[in-house]
Amino acid sequence: MTLLIEILSWACILGGSFFTVVSAVGILRFPDFWARLHAASVGDSGGMILLIAGMCLQSGLTLITVKLIAIGIFLFITGPTATHAVANAALVTGWRPTSGEGLEPEENAPYADADPSVHDE
Amino acid sequence: MVLTRPQTSGETLRTILSILTLFALWLLLSGIYKPLIVWLGLASSIVAVLVVRRMDAIDGHRLSIPLKPLKFITYLFWLLKEIAVSNIAVTKLILSPDMRLHQHFFRVPNTQRSELGAAIYANSITLTPGTVSVEIDRDAFWVHAADFSDADHAALADMDARVTATETGRR
Numbered sequence: 001m002t003l004l005i006e007i008l009s010w011a012c013i014l015g016g017s018f019f020t021v022v023s024a025v026g027i028l029r030f031p032d033f034w035a036r037l038h039a040a041s042v043g044d045s046g047g048m049i050l051l052i053a054g055m056c057l058q059s060g061l062t063l064i065t066v067k068l069i070a071i072g073i074f075l076f077i078t079g080p081t082a083t084h085a086v087a088n089a090a091l092v093t094g095w096r097p098t099s100g101e102g103l104e105p106e107e108n109a110p111y112a113d114a115d116p117s118v119h120d121e
Numbered sequence: 122m123v124l125t126r127p128q129t130s131g132e133t134l135r136t137i138l139s140i141l142t143l144f145a146l147w148l149l150l151s152g153i154y155k156p157l158i159v160w161l162g163l164a165s166s167i168v169a170v171l172v173v174r175r176m177d178a179i180d181g182h183r184l185s186i187p188l189k190p191l192k193f194i195t196y197l198f199w200l201l202k203e204i205a206v207s208n209i210a211v212t213k214l215i216l217s218p219d220m221r222l223h224q225h226f227f228r229v230p231n232t233q234r235s236e237l238g239a240a241i242y243a244n245s246i247t248l249t250p251g252t253v254s255v256e257i258d259r260d261a262f263w264v265h266a267a268d269f270s271d272a273d274h275a276a277l278a279d280m281d282a283r284v285t286a287t288e289t290g291r292r
Binding site for chain 2: 019022023025026029030031034035037038039041042044045046049063066067076077079080081083084087088091097098099100101103105106108109110111
């Protein structure tokens, strides 16, 4: 039983570390601001959840687990809120998302009349 | 103690409940259960609530959570599964050698009646890697996707229906 919990918890911790490293690689490799935003959210959601779950399994039924779960709940709410705030700030200040091949930008996008010159890197 | 507003029985109940909630939180965070320390913790939660009452800082708004608890918990588990699936998808995208991104910025209608429901839907979109909710219109979100496909519209509409199903219908 202890062995099973050890294996599970290390699987979680290693998985979480993997997603965090992948997220960092993605931030470096992706071409522009909007794509990097998605790379960052991999570490924010998957990495965070797995690391916290792994640490919970390590500490067992103690008060530390309660605190870890509280931290997890806060990050679960604040993580996407922060990502949204960054994305929204970029949109408002004139960074236009690009559309992929064969995709037309949708009409009536908010702030479409803002100065697009800031977008050029 | 002089209170600026007349006291009702509902307020007394809320005061006692606030003290109990604060004390429970204190017990969880402290971890030291010597009698003196526990009494000091209880005293500090009582003083905190009484000070807030005396300042008349209670706005009288009730915290209402217009969600069905069981449905919401089922939704959370479904959301965790979705997060896992899209995490793997974005990880593949990051590690693929040619990195073929298909970015798109598109409109996603939302049908939630309460502000809390809409916030949960927008946060769920952002929480699943690959999609970020960027801007909020009156009845829709503007979502940016890293690797857009036509199936995304259906997937997001499905998530929208699931969030709306957790609502009780109150605002």
